[in-house]
Amino acid sequence: AALMPNARAFHIEGRDHMLAVGDKSFKQRVLEFYAEYPL
Helix, strand or coil, X not given: CCXXXXXXXXXXXXXXXXXHHHCHHHXXXXXXXXXXXXX
């Protein structure tokens, strides 16, 4: 996350990075991120 402007890192309990995309908490964090940093 430190190499990308405005990037965020967070831990998803019980998931590795390969399974994160389908996780509900990942989707929620993405929506929160885009609300704060719109495209």
